[in-house]
Amino acid sequence: MAAITSYKVGASRSVKGGAIRWLTLQIANPAGGVKEVSVFFWDKPPSKMGFVNRDTGFVCVNLPVADFDPMYRILNTESPIFAHWRTDPEDERLASFDVSTNEEPVGEGFPDKSP
Numbered sequence: 001m002a003a004i005t006s007y008k009v010g011a012s013r014s015v016k017g018g019a020i021r022w023l024t025l026q027i028a029n030p031a032g033g034v035k036e037v038s039v040f041f042w043d044k045p046p047s048k049m050g051f052v053n054r055d056t057g058f059v060c061v062n063l064p065v066a067d068f069d070p071m072y073r074i075l076n077t078e079s080p081i082f083a084h085w086r087t088d089p090e091d092e093r094l095a096s097f098d099v100s101t102n103e104e105p106v107g108e109g110f111p112d113k114s115p
Contacts, residue, residue: 001082001083001084001100002027002028002029002034002037002082002083002084003027003028003029003080003081003082004026004027004028004075004080004081004082004083004099005026005027005028006025006026007023007024007025007075008023008024009021009022009023009072009075010022020041020042020043020065021040021041021065021068022038022039022040022041023038023039023041023068023071023072023075024036024037024038024039025037025038025039025075025083025099027083033054033057034052034054034057034058035057035058036057036058036059037058037059037061037083037085038058038059038060038061039063039071039097040060040061040062040063041063041064041065041067041068042062042063042064042065043065045064046062046063046064048062048093048094049061049062049093049094049095049096049097050062050094050097051092051093051094052085052087052094053092054092059083059085059094059097061085061094061097063097071099074099074100074101075099078101079101080101080102081099081100081101082099082100082101082102083097083098083099084097084098084099084100085097085098
């Protein structure tokens with residue numbers, strides 16, 4: 001798993017129907033040479049999940065827009081956060097991608113900010 005140190009978030013719209021939301025994840029201690037993950041969220045579900053380019057240290061992920069809110073919520077509310085991807089054994093095409101926390105105690109919940 002690769003630890004995420006920071007992220008950028010954006011939204012866009014284009015005439016040709018490009019990605020409508022995106023996340024760029026910065027990776028600590030580049031995992032297998034990867035230092036950045038760009039996640040694009042599309043209205044029309046993409047036919048391919050993405051790829052890893054180890055020469056440039058870049059992972060490109062294509063997901064349906066329905067995946068944006070849960071992924072963004074994890075990035076916004078949890079710490080530490082990790083990215084994990086699996087590739088097809090034949091090439092560098094993505095077979096899966098996830099963003100998750102490390103093991104956490106039960107009942108951690110949100111901080112109590114009551115007076």
